[in-house]
Amino acid sequence: MKSIKSLFSIGFFLTLVAQASAQTPVDLIIKNALILTMDGQKTILENGMVVVSEDVIVSVSNGSDFEAYDAKEIIDAKGDIVMPGLINTHTHVSMSVFRSLADDVPDRLHRYIFPLESKLVSRDMVRIGANLGNIEMLKGGVTTYADMYYFEDEVAKTVDKIGMRAVLGETIIKFPVADAQNAQEGIDYALKFIEEYKNHPRITPAFAPHAPYTNTTLVLQQISKLSQELDVPVLIHLAESQRENEIIAERSNGLSPISYMNDIGALNRHLVAAHVIHADAADIALLKANDVGIAHNMSANIKSAKGVSPALEMFDKGLRIGLGTDGPMSGNTLSTIDEFNQVAKVHKLANNDRAAMPPIKVIEMATIGAARALHMEDKIGSLEAGKQADIIIIDTKAPNMVPIYNPYSALVYSANASNVRTSIVAGKILMRDRKILTVDEAKIVQEAQDYAKIVRKTVEESGEKLQ
Amino acid sequence: MKSIKSLFSIGFFLTLVAQASAQTPVDLIIKNALILTMDGQKTILENGMVVVSEDVIVSVSNGSDFEAYDAKEIIDAKGDIVMPGLINTHTHVSMSVFRSLADDVPDRLHRYIFPLESKLVSRDMVRIGANLGNIEMLKGGVTTYADMYYFEDEVAKTVDKIGMRAVLGETIIKFPVADAQNAQEGIDYALKFIEEYKNHPRITPAFAPHAPYTNTTLVLQQISKLSQELDVPVLIHLAESQRENEIIAERSNGLSPISYMNDIGALNRHLVAAHVIHADAADIALLKANDVGIAHNMSANIKSAKGVSPALEMFDKGLRIGLGTDGPMSGNTLSTIDEFNQVAKVHKLANNDRAAMPPIKVIEMATIGAARALHMEDKIGSLEAGKQADIIIIDTKAPNMVPIYNPYSALVYSANASNVRTSIVAGKILMRDRKILTVDEAKIVQEAQDYAKIVRKTVEESGEKLQ
Numbered sequence: 001m002k003s004i005k006s007l008f009s010i011g012f013f014l015t016l017v018a019q020a021s022a023q024t025p026v027d028l029i030i031k032n033a034l035i036l037t038m039d040g041q042k043t044i045l046e047n048g049m050v051v052v053s054e055d056v057i058v059s060v061s062n063g064s065d066f067e068a069y070d071a072k073e074i075i076d077a078k079g080d081i082v083m084p085g086l087i088n089t090h091t092h093v094s095m096s097v098f099r100s101l102a103d104d105v106p107d108r109l110h111r112y113i114f115p116l117e118s119k120l121v122s123r124d125m126v127r128i129g130a131n132l133g134n135i136e137m138l139k140g141g142v143t144t145y146a147d148m149y150y151f152e153d154e155v156a157k158t159v160d161k162i163g164m165r166a167v168l169g170e171t172i173i174k175f176p177v178a179d180a181q182n183a184q185e186g187i188d189y190a191l192k193f194i195e196e197y198k199n200h201p202r203i204t205p206a207f208a209p210h211a212p213y214t215n216t217t218l219v220l221q222q223i224s225k226l227s228q229e230l231d232v233p234v235l236i237h238l239a240e241s242q243r244e245n246e247i248i249a250e251r252s253n254g255l256s257p258i259s260y261m262n263d264i265g266a267l268n269r270h271l272v273a274a275h276v277i278h279a280d281a282a283d284i285a286l287l288k289a290n291d292v293g294i295a296h297n298m299s300a301n302i303k304s305a306k307g308v309s310p311a312l313e314m315f316d317k318g319l320r321i322g323l324g325t326d327g328p329m330s331g332n333t334l335s336t337i338d339e340f341n342q343v344a345k346v347h348k349l350a351n352n353d354r355a356a357m358p359p360i361k362v363i364e365m366a367t368i369g370a371a372r373a374l375h376m377e378d379k380i381g382s383l384e385a386g387k388q389a390d391i392i393i394i395d396t397k398a399p400n401m402v403p404i405y406n407p408y409s410a411l412v413y414s415a416n417a418s419n420v421r422t423s424i425v426a427g428k429i430l431m432r433d434r435k436i437l438t439v440d441e442a443k444i445v446q447e448a449q450d451y452a453k454i455v456r457k458t459v460e461e462s463g464e465k466l467q
Numbered sequence: 468m469k470s471i472k473s474l475f476s477i478g479f480f481l482t483l484v485a486q487a488s489a490q491t492p493v494d495l496i497i498k499n500a501l502i503l504t505m506d507g508q509k510t511i512l513e514n515g516m517v518v519v520s521e522d523v524i525v526s527v528s529n530g531s532d533f534e535a536y537d538a539k540e541i542i543d544a545k546g547d548i549v550m551p552g553l554i555n556t557h558t559h560v561s562m563s564v565f566r567s568l569a570d571d572v573p574d575r576l577h578r579y580i581f582p583l584e585s586k587l588v589s590r591d592m593v594r595i596g597a598n599l600g601n602i603e604m605l606k607g608g609v610t611t612y613a614d615m616y617y618f619e620d621e622v623a624k625t626v627d628k629i630g631m632r633a634v635l636g637e638t639i640i641k642f643p644v645a646d647a648q649n650a651q652e653g654i655d656y657a658l659k660f661i662e663e664y665k666n667h668p669r670i671t672p673a674f675a676p677h678a679p680y681t682n683t684t685l686v687l688q689q690i691s692k693l694s695q696e697l698d699v700p701v702l703i704h705l706a707e708s709q710r711e712n713e714i715i716a717e718r719s720n721g722l723s724p725i726s727y728m729n730d731i732g733a734l735n736r737h738l739v740a741a742h743v744i745h746a747d748a749a750d751i752a753l754l755k756a757n758d759v760g761i762a763h764n765m766s767a768n769i770k771s772a773k774g775v776s777p778a779l780e781m782f783d784k785g786l787r788i789g790l791g792t793d794g795p796m797s798g799n800t801l802s803t804i805d806e807f808n809q810v811a812k813v814h815k816l817a818n819n820d821r822a823a824m825p826p827i828k829v830i831e832m833a834t835i836g837a838a839r840a841l842h843m844e845d846k847i848g849s850l851e852a853g854k855q856a857d858i859i860i861i862d863t864k865a866p867n868m869v870p871i872y873n874p875y876s877a878l879v880y881s882a883n884a885s886n887v888r889t890s891i892v893a894g895k896i897l898m899r900d901r902k903i904l905t906v907d908e909a910k911i912v913q914e915a916q917d918y919a920k921i922v923r924k925t926v927e928e929s930g931e932k933l934q
Contacts (some may be wrong), residue, residue, distance in 0.1 A: 099869070100876040104815075104822045136866035299808070302816040303880070305823070332880040333867050341766070342809060346816070348571075349769040355571045356772070397912050399603035400800050400884065402566070403919030405926075409567040413770070413799040417867065418885030445864050452870030459872075 023070040027427060028052040028389070030075045031063055033082035034396065036407055038367045038382040042360065044407070050082060052389040055201070055426035060383050075422070077393055081407055083363075084382050085143025085165075085390035085423060086336050087370035090235075090274040090295035090324030092149045094129030096136065097451050099328040102465055108304070112464065113329065117150075119458055121178035125451065126151040130158040132448040133334050135441050138164060139434065140335020140417030141392040143425045146272060146295065146324070146374055148208035148235045150179045153193050156203050163430045163438045165390065167272075167374055168197070169208025169235035172223065174215055183209075183219045187226070194232055202426060204376075206233040211240070212257050213247040217264050224266040231270075233293075233374065238273035241306055245278055258283035267292055272373060274324060277301055277309045284314055293320040293373035296365065298343045299333075300326030308350045311343075312357050315365060322370025323362075335417035336366050344412050359408035389427040395419045490537040494894060495519040497542045497858065498530055500549035503874060505834045505849040509827065511874070517549060519856040522668075522893035527850050542889070544860055548874055550830075551849050552610025552632075552857035552890060553803050554837035557702075557741040557762035557791030559616045561596030563603065564918050566795040569932055575771070579931065580796065584617075586925050588645035592918065593618040597625040599915040600801050602908050605631060606901065607802020607884030608859040610892045613739060613762065613791070613841055615675035615702045617646045620660050623670050630897045630905045632857065634739075634841055635664070636675025636702035639690065641682055650676075650686045654693070661699055669893060671843075673700040678707070679724050680714040684731050691733040698737075700760075700841065705740035708773055712745055725750035734759055739840060741791060744768055744776045751781055760787040760840035763832065765810045766800075767793030775817045778810075779824050782832060789837025790829075802884035803833050811879050826875035856894040862886045 028051070035048035037060055049063035051071070059065065098116065105112050126149065137145060144165040147155055152170040159166045170193050171177065172186035180186040190207050197205040207223045209215045215223075227234045239245075239257045252260040258279055261267045269291040276294050279287070287294065296311040314321050323339050325331040331338075340362050347357035371381025379388050394411070396404055398419050404410045423431040430438050459465075495518075502515035504527055516530035518538070526532065565583065572579050593616065604612060611632040614622055619637040626633045637660050638644070639653035647653040657674050664672040674690045676682045682690075694701045706712075706724045719727040725746055728734045736758040743761050746754070754761065763778040781788050790806050792798040798805075807829050814824035838848025846855050861878070863871055865886050871877045890898040897905050926932075 097870065099872075099881065101872045103873070103876045103880060104825050106822055108821070132866055132869060139866060299812065302812040303808075303821065305815040305819050305821040308816070332876075333883075335867075338808075338883065341770075341805075342812070345766065345769040345809070346813065348772040349775070349813070352772050354575070354770065354772040355573055358571050397909075398885075399599055399606060399908070399912060400802075402599060402912055402915050403564065403922070405566075405568045405919070405923065406570070409570045409799075413570060414567065416800075416805070416883035416885055418865075418883055441866070442864075445866060445869055448869050449864075452872070455870070456872065 022068070024068060026051050026053045026058060026069045026071050028073050028075070029066070029069060029071040030077055030082055030391065030393070031066065032079060033077035033393070034079060034407060035060065035383060036081060036083040036363065037384065038084050038364065039384050048082070050383055050391060052427045055389055057383060057385055057387050057389050059385055075393070080396050080421065081394040081411070083392060083394065084367040084380065085392050085425065086141045086366050087322060087374065087381065088137060088142045088145040088325050088334065088336050089272065089293070089322040089370045089373045090297055090326055091133070091145055091147055091334060092327030093133035093145065093147050093155060093334065094126040094149050095327040095329045096133040096334070097125060097129040097448055097455060099332050101329065101455070101459065103332070115462070116459065117177070119462070120455060121150050123151050123154050126154040127158060128447050128451045130155045131439065131444040133328060134158055134162045134164060135436055135439065135444055136334045138162065138423050138431050138436060139420060140337055141394065141420035141423055142335050143390040143392065143423055144380055146235055150177055153196065156197055156205070159203055160200070161439060163425050163428055165202040165380070165425055167204040167206050167233055167235070169206035169233070171208045171210055172215060172219065173210040174219070183215055187219070187222065191226070194230060204233065206235055208235040211237040211244060212261060213244045217251070220261070220266045221264055224268065227270040228268065233272055234270050235272050235274070237275055239278040239283065240275035256280070256283055258286055262286045262290065269375060274326070275301060275309065276314070277307045279310055284310065284317060284319070287314070288317060288319050291320065293375060295324035295373060296321055296343070297324045297326040297331070298346055299339050300330035302342070302346060303330065308346060312347045312351065315361055315369065320372040320375070321365060322373035323365045333417065337415055337417045337420070340366065340412040340415070359406070359412035362412045363408050389424060391424040392420055393422040395421050489535070491535060493518050493520045493525060493536045493538050495540050495542070496533070496536060496538040497544055497549055497860070498533065499546060500544035500860070501546055501863065501874060502527065502850060503548060503550040503830065504851065505551050505831065506851050515549070517850055517858060519894045522856055524850060524852055524854050524856045526852055542860070547863050547888065548861040548878070549850070550859060550861065551834040551847065552859050552892065553608045553833050554789055554841065554848065555604060555609045555612040555792055555801065555803050556739065556760070556789040556837045556840045557764055557793055558600070558612055558614055558801060559794030560600035560612065560614050560622060560801065561593040561616050562794040562796045563600040563801070564592060564596040564915055564922060566799050568796065568922070568926065570799070582929070583926065584644070586929070587922060588617050590618050590621050593621040594625060595914050595918045597622045598906065598911040600795060601625055601629045601631060602903055602906065602911055603801045605629065605890050605898050605903060606887065607804055608861065608887035608890055609802050610857040610859065610890055611847060613702055615677070617644055620663065623664055623672070626670055627667070628906060630892050630895055632669040632847070632892055634671040634673050634700055634702070636673035636700070638675045638677055639682060639686065640677040641686070650682055654686070654689065658693070661697060671700060673702055675702040678704040678711060679728060680711045684718070687728070687733045688731055691735065694737040695735065700739055701737050702739050702741070704742055706745040706750065707742035723747070723750055725753055729753045729757065736842065741793070742768060742776065743781070744774045746777055751777065751784060751786070754781070755784060755786050758787065760842060762791035762840060763788055763810070764791045764793040764798070765813055766806050767797035769809070769813060770797065775813060779814045779818065782828055782836065787839040787842070788832060789840035790832045800884065804882055804884045804887070807833065807879040807882070826873070826879035829879045830875050856891060858891040859887055860889040862888050
């Protein structure tokens, strides 16, 4: 008997060992989720499971392979929506410290913002504003954003610390600004910044010529050439306003801003163009032929009464287009969730068709479309094995989200930024159940409130209006 | 020495008694608040104080009289915004159980919603949907709403229980519905409901003829007459669609819906007209001359591509106009905070003017304007001594709300419904720090999720699409 018992015990032990060794060790499993994968087939999984190892998604499934993994951490989503982290394709995050200032002033950029910035932009201001904007975005489910501003190396430090992902463009503009006396100094600043961050796993440094009309042809051409040599993005405001149309037409014998950019050799797959409101069929064909990315900022565009971008047409024609919020002085919020219902509804209004711009297109522009706009669709924008683990969980039990017959509709027409429960970037949980884990939210808010006193004093002393 | 000491003690004791008796006993003080009173002068108080006794505001001040009161409860707002509770002038709260169903179906009301309602509207459905919608509204700062639906006595029971304020209109429509076989039965149902609730302190019962084109002239005239005799409101959809224009023009030798209502004697100070999209200058003059209230539902109107109401023109001409969300199948959310930025921005777009519809007008339409639309401005809509204590507190430290140079801008362009911390109706705290105190939120959400399974099954069996 003894030998048989021993044999049984050894066999049982070996079975256990075999089971254990058959389990793949992983870092994180999210289970019981309503998964919107945003993959090529727009696969939706009820009771789905996402498996993450280090910074990468290793499996997205119906959960039947749960036993195949040995996870360090398991999140039970309890039926909540799990989807790719949102990607904000255009902002100026540091301007959060100017939010709600003189919102409806005519000719605001030139008459109010540029003068204000000339007095206040500094490393402190950029850092304080970026910290505030980062937590707002993360709490609203934005895991990646594209930024254009000054002292972009300060923004980079904040992104590195909080753990988000970003494309950060150092501004180049023809007049003196806080970190450069002219465009050439801006280019030098950008080159140094690009060199410093070119190998960062989550930060993509970039050039950010402000706009065609605020830079010379030569500078735009120089940046285009450098971006191709260094293989970095170029972020720019393009086809945004009537004023721009007029200045560029004068410079170029009547060309539209997009044709002009093509004419000077500056339209290419490195370019990410923000706004693109004034674009006719020929312009759109040029953007597509040159594989340009586009940031669609509905909320800011209508707040400034600039018009409705032909974003739906560009989306339907297969252009690389994603949602952006624009800066917090323009939008005024930084989470693209706050854009969703405006994007859906204003395109319906503009097209006189309630079926235009259905929710699934909006969610596509917030995720994989935005990834395509930034030429990052190989890394982010959908939940698929091999991609970076940038994942958000959205509460489906908040009263405004109940019931859910169509998760895309619920997200677009009902959700707000506060419905995001958890945000994960590169496999790391940065916010869990609305608590930011990597930086001190209360301290950041206090710093911004303190800085706002300086802004208030500066505006008041300038004789401008606060409101 | 002894006598002197005693004298001193007695004097000290008497001073205490005198101080105590000089203090007015009150129920609630909210202090350290950024108060938007929405009074006639749009007074804003920093570090302000609101004093409440029973259901009434007894004082709104800068707080210097704090010692004059002995309050049972003191809320330190810590600089948060304190303002009148929001008033949603138009919804169908019970339809929350249908939310996110077939959102973008053409001719949705007639092809999808009416057939769905004929299968599903019941006392259970009305109660479950109203409970869900009530908690969504209260969590979004809505303290009063105007509703049009069936079995409105069921809605009344939910409003009574949660403690909100409402104008509840029993629907009258010419075809058979769940609680009436025809318009006459609808009128009888409404009369019974009005009789039952006419003395409720927070519920105003009303007639709700669905629309001019879904009722006969005789029925509309009968309701108008009854509403004047009983002194109750009449809620109606008016000037909402091209289809309505055509039907009414045919019925009336080419009149617009508003002219037709005037022509038959049904435009008067009891009427609250929802939508009013198709209104020219003559229509607007008629609405003003007859003191009609107007519910402006931007979000629903543009989602259905019906157009932009001339709400700004009506506001500027002094009409009684407030914001509404429309039903949760249309809007799709129920808090008017979710309307704010759309109202501001779409009117700018429609007027091609970034200065059009500034935030203060939006907040006025959400509070005192909405109270005027419901003819309740003597009771609610602003924080003033003598008015009902319907008060909300809005978080100013959430990252999306920082900083605040202009509180109206912050509310309109940055806030979302989840930024509301506390909601008070008639002096009673119904939600504190986002926790609903008077009903069981989790149970209500679960009931709605369970009911959604019945909806899903019914739609699937009908062969219609869920999405």
